[in-house]
Amino acid sequence: MNLDHALRTTGSARRFVTEEITDSTIHAILDLARFSPSGGNRQPWKVAVLKSPEMRSEVARLVKPVWDEYMTAATAGQRAYNMVAYQPPAEVSPFPYELLDYFDKGVAVLVIAADLREIAVTDLNLDRPPIVAGASIYPFCWSILLAAREHGLSGVLTTFLSRTEVEAGPILGLPENFALAATIVLGRPEKEFTKLTRHAVETFATIDRFDGPALTA
Ligand SMILES: Cc1cc2nc3c(=O)[nH]c(=O)nc-3n(C[C@H](O)[C@H](O)[C@H](O)COP(=O)(O)O)c2cc1C
Structure with a gap:
């Protein structure tokens, strides 16, 4: 797949056609994703490929209340779990989480972990929560989503x-x-994305300073 096309159309797929994803396909996807960059090339990732129904239902059970709180907060106009001003809702309501329904319909479920001993967190001691730590693991996650396209698969990072x-x-x-x-x-998406909604470059890129003039083509 052409890189320009892949970058413009790798949206978050949450609805899938039932189709078993083989170990060999997952292996091939990871075999591409492993070329992702990481600080000091420490490649701090580990991947648990959840195959058994028991492990998948355990993960679904754990995730559901977090989703419910996220949705309850979102419904009340809050950006849930944000690190600046999050007020957890007093009461959490249940919300359907369709993605979990696919866990027994052939999708691949990958849990990505990062070795904290291998990550240099250069903003660790600032007077705010660190953000740099994720930079050695999320390029790898994104590469998984991109590499999946090469196999006709799409998916979503959560x-x-x-x-x-x-x-x-x-x-x-x-x-x-x-x-x-x-x-x-990851799974065979119900439909392909053709157009993603993203801000134009001029709205977020400026010259010299973040309050500088917009970068234009
Ligand atoms: C760090 C991160 C966390 C995300 N968490 C979730 C999630 O928990 N559930 C979900 O359905 N999508 C999740 N997404 C996908 C985003 O919702 C998605 O990238 C965004 O809405 C843009 O959608 P699009 O790519 O389909 O245009 C996450 C994406 C990122 C990068």
Whole structure:
């Protein structure tokens, strides 16, 4: 697939045609994604490919309340789990989470973990939560989503499982000093994306300073 096309059309697929994704396809996708960059080329990733119905339903069970809180907050106009001013809702309502319904319909479910000993967090001691830590793992996650396109597959990256890491870690055999970074669901998409909604370059790129003049073509 042409790179320009892939970058412009790799949207988040959440509806899939039932089709078993083979180990060999997942292997091929990871075999491309492993060329992602990481700080110091430390390649801090581990991937648990969830195959058993038991592990998938455990992950679904853990994720559902996090989704419910996210949706409850979103419905009340809040950006849930934001690190600046998040007020958890007093009461959480249940919301359908269609993605989880696909867990027994042939999709691939990959849990990505990162080895914290291998990540240089250069903004660790600032007076705000660090953001650089993720930079050595999310390019790898994105490469999985891009590489999947080469196999006619699409999917979505989610991070809700991270919130349950204390409980999910032992269930998944998460090694000490590893963090749960993402859960990626991949499958044959119900429909292809042709146009993604994104801001124009002029709205976010400026010259010299963030309050400088807009960069134009
Ligand atoms: C860090 C991150 C977390 C995300 N978490 C979720 C999620 O939990 N559930 C979900 O359905 N989509 C999730 N997404 C996908 C975004 O919702 C999606 O990229 C965005 O809405 C743009 O949609 P589009 O790519 O289809 O245009 C996540 C994406 C990123 C990068």
